[in-house]
Amino acid sequence: EPGQIEAEVDAAGGPDKLLRKVFSYREPSPLMLPQGHGLTKVPTYPDWLSEEDITYYHDTFEKTGFTGGLNYYRALNLNWEITAPWTGAQVKVPVKFIVGDLDLTYSAQRVKDYIHKGGMKKDVPLLQDIVVLEGVGHFLQEEKPDVINEHIYDFIKKF
Secondary structure: OOOHHHHHHHHHOHHHHHHHHHHHOOOOOOOOOOOOOOOOOOOOOOOOOOHHHHHHHHHHHHHHOOHHHHHHHHOHHHHHHHOHHHOOOOOOOOEEEEEEOOOOOOOOOOHHHHHHOOHHHHHOOOEEEEEEEOOOOOOHHHHOHHHHHHHHHHHHOOO
C-alpha cells in the first residue's frame, strides 16, 4: 500500500539509516526491512562514496522521500503487462555484461544459471563477454569506476 513502507522507513530511522544499509549491502539475499523492527546493525557509509555524494543522496531523499523508487516495485505487475508484446524479443546489438559478485540481483534465485548456462546468450545472441567483479556489489560504477571505465572503453574501441 502506498505510504506503508514509507512510514516504516521513517520509523526505522529515515533516509540516513536506509541509505547506509542500501549502499553497504553485501548479502546474497534480498534486502529486507522487517516490519516494526527498524534498521538494526546499520553500517557506516562505504569508503567509495564521497561525503559530497552522501550529502546529495541524504538531502534529496530527505526532501523527496522514497516513493518514486518504491513505485517501480509497486508497478512490477503492470510493467509485465505493458512489456508483454516484447516477450521473447532478443537484444541484437553487441553486449558486454558486467556485474558484481556481491550484487543481490546476481545472487537472486536462478540468475547465475541464466547468465552462465546459456539463457542470457539465447536472449542476447551478440553477448560477447560476461564479467563478474569479485568483492563488488550493486553500485559497481561507483565502487570501481576506473575498472568499469576500462571495460567500457575496451568494449567500445572494438567498433
